[in-house]
Amino acid sequence: MMYTYKEKNNLIYKLNSRTAISYIFLLVLFSLIMSHPFFLLGLLLAVGVVIISADIVREWIVYLKVSLGFIIIIVLVNCIFVKAGRTVLWWGPYIPGLGKLRITLEALCYAVGMGLRFLVIISAFCLFNYTVHPDKLLKLLGKSGNRVVLALSLSTRLFPVMMGDYHRIKEVQRCRGVNFQEKRLWRKAQKYIPIMNIMLISGLERSFQLAEAMEARGYSLEGKSYYSLELWRPRDFVIFAALGLATALGIWLMILGVTDYQYYPVLNDINWKDGLQAGFFSMLLMIPAVLNWGWNKWPLLRSKI
Amino acid sequence: MITWKYERRAITSKEVALLATMGTLAAALRIPFAVVMSVQPATFIIMITGYVFGAGPGFIVGMMTPLVSNFFLGQGPWTPWQMLAWGLSGAGAALLASKEKRFNIKTFTVLSGLWGYIFGWIMNIWHWLGFIYPLTFSTFFATYAISFPADTMHGVGNIVFSLTFGKTFYNILSRYKKKITVVNFTEK
Numbered sequence: 499m500m501y502t503y504k505e506k507n508n509l510i511y512k513l514n515s516r517t518a519i520s521y522i523f524l525l526v527l528f529s530l531i532m533s534h535p536f537f538l539l540g541l542l543l544a545v546g547v548v549i550i551s552a553d554i555v556r557e558w559i560v561y562l563k564v565s566l567g568f569i570i571i572i573v574l575v576n577c578i579f580v581k582a583g584r585t586v587l588w589w590g591p592y593i594p595g596l597g598k599l600r601i602t603l604e605a606l607c608y609a610v611g612m613g614l615r616f617l618v619i620i621s622a623f624c625l626f627n628y629t630v631h632p633d634k635l636l637k638l639l640g641k642s643g644n645r646v647v648l649a650l651s652l653s654t655r656l657f658p659v660m661m662g663d664y665h666r667i668k669e670v671q672r673c674r675g676v677n678f679q680e681k682r683l684w685r686k687a688q689k690y691i692p693i694m695n696i697m698l699i700s701g702l703e704r705s706f707q708l709a710e711a712m713e714a715r716g717y718s719l720e721g722k723s724y725y726s727l728e729l730w731r732p733r734d735f736v737i738f739a740a741l742g743l744a745t746a747l748g749i750w751l752m753i754l755g756v757t758d759y760q761y762y763p764v765l766n767d768i769n770w771k772d773g774l775q776a777g778f779f780s781m782l783l784m785i786p787a788v789l790n791w792g793w794n795k796w797p798l799l800r801s802k803i
Numbered sequence: 804m805i806t807w808k809y810e811r812r813a814i815t816s817k818e819v820a821l822l823a824t825m826g827t828l829a830a831a832l833r834i835p836f837a838v839v840m841s842v843q844p845a846t847f848i849i850m851i852t853g854y855v856f857g858a859g860p861g862f863i864v865g866m867m868t869p870l871v872s873n874f875f876l877g878q879g880p881w882t883p884w885q886m887l888a889w890g891l892s893g894a895g896a897a898l899l900a901s902k903e904k905r906f907n908i909k910t911f912t913v914l915s916g917l918w919g920y921i922f923g924w925i926m927n928i929w930h931w932l933g934f935i936y937p938l939t940f941s942t943f944f945a946t947y948a949i950s951f952p953a954d955t956m957h958g959v960g961n962i963v964f965s966l967t968f969g970k971t972f973y974n975i976l977s978r979y980k981k982k983i984t985v986v987n988f989t990e991k
Contacts, residue, residue, distance in 0.1 A: 502877050530933065571949055572934045579945040582937055612934040623879045632874045645814050646863055652823035653830065653871045660831040694832065694844065695971055701828050702979050705820035712816040762937070
């Protein structure tokens with residue numbers, strides 16, 4: 499059992515984890531604050547370009563497919579239950595408790611906008627899962643806490659061991675004649691009961707050994723040493739500068755009210771100037787992909803950043 | 804808050820190892836049960852940990868379970884809500900334990916069944932707040948109605964796990980708790 503994270507040879511993977519996490523955090527934050535479809539589309543475009551440049555398109559498609567179920571729920575709830583819109587597209591039958599079913603253009607557009615928001619968030623998490631190593635994240639968390647993060651780190655190490663235990667115990671049971679291919683669900687479930695009990699007991703026994711090993715390495719001593727091997731490189735400063743610009747621009751546009759869009763009771767007029775601003779905002783967030791392109795193309799730039 | 808309080812306490816290496824083990828067990832057993840929608844032993848394992856060891860360990864094991872398992876299954880916007888929901892289930896079971904003198908499988912099973920729904924309700928909050936507008940009673944009800952079958956499956960699964968493993972897990976964990984508890988007989 500392995501992490502979802504897979505190391506690849508491109509700049510996105512070689513960023514400082516603080517840079518990568520800040521970028522992803524800002525994407526999610528902006529997608530939650532902004533409701534204008536142009537800006538949501540711009541965010542999706544930006545994260546999509548970075549994902550493509552990070553060479554994780556195949557993984558991204560899986561995430562997009564999984565998102566479809568959530569988006570269908572978003573569309574259904576907004577279209578069927580929200581009656582705030584005025585432009586009726588379709589009158590449906592009478593439904594007890596709900597009244598006469600009506601689907602409005604405003605509800606449909608709002609659902610599409612929120613579907614875009616969901617895609618931005620899911621894509622940002624896809625980027626996080628595949629480009630930020632869990633150990634680096636835990637190391638960052640380790641600065642704020644000690645014991646809980648230590649337990650978390652131990653847990654990520656124990657996870658593959660326990661999955662190995664699970665398969666080993668199952669194999670032993672199979673050798674003893676236990677049939678895990680039973681057709682009846684309850685009979686099948688019964689075969690798994692001993693596995694869970696053995697996993698608990700062996701896990702607890704292992705935790706004693708683990709505790710002793712921790713004591714031997716000075717767990718209970720006062721003070722904690724901390725070091726980080728992660729370097730800050732020019733690429734991180736360039737991306738942070740772009741993020742700073744994007745944040746300043748985003749806040750300014752939010753104050754002007756450009757990033758908001760009123761869906762109800764009738765749709766706001768579309769101002770194509772907003773599209774230009776969203777495009778410029780999106781381009782700032784594509785800087786990691788541009789740097790990655792240069793990093794792959796020019797060895798000199800690679801050596802400098 | 805609970806995590807911060809726990810950090811301030813002097814925790815032994817055995818307690819840290821226990822948290823890691825229970826968190827891993829709950830996370831690891833999510834994988835084989837992932838094929839059956841919403842049925843997973845994680846809630847039961849977190850609750851029995853909270854019941855035996857108290858609110859702090861219960862909450863932390865609940866908080867760790869999704870974070871660790873999602874490193875392997877995939878993190879998403881659901882992770883923080885899962886951390887909260889499972890953390891509270893561990894703390895909730897500890898609250899039940901504080902009201903009872905000895906382990907009562909019936910009340911524990913009822914609570915675990917209810918947590919199937921409470922877990923789903925907490926998980927629905929982000930969906931309702933983030934993607935539905937206006938926030939009315941009917942949209943709230945609709946969001947919760949859609950998750951009802953999955954929540955019922957989760958609740959039924961918790962009941963089955965509690966009835967099947969409740970007493971065994973309680974006895975094993977209680978014995979382990981006695982082994983790691985240090986009793987100080989020093990007279991004042």
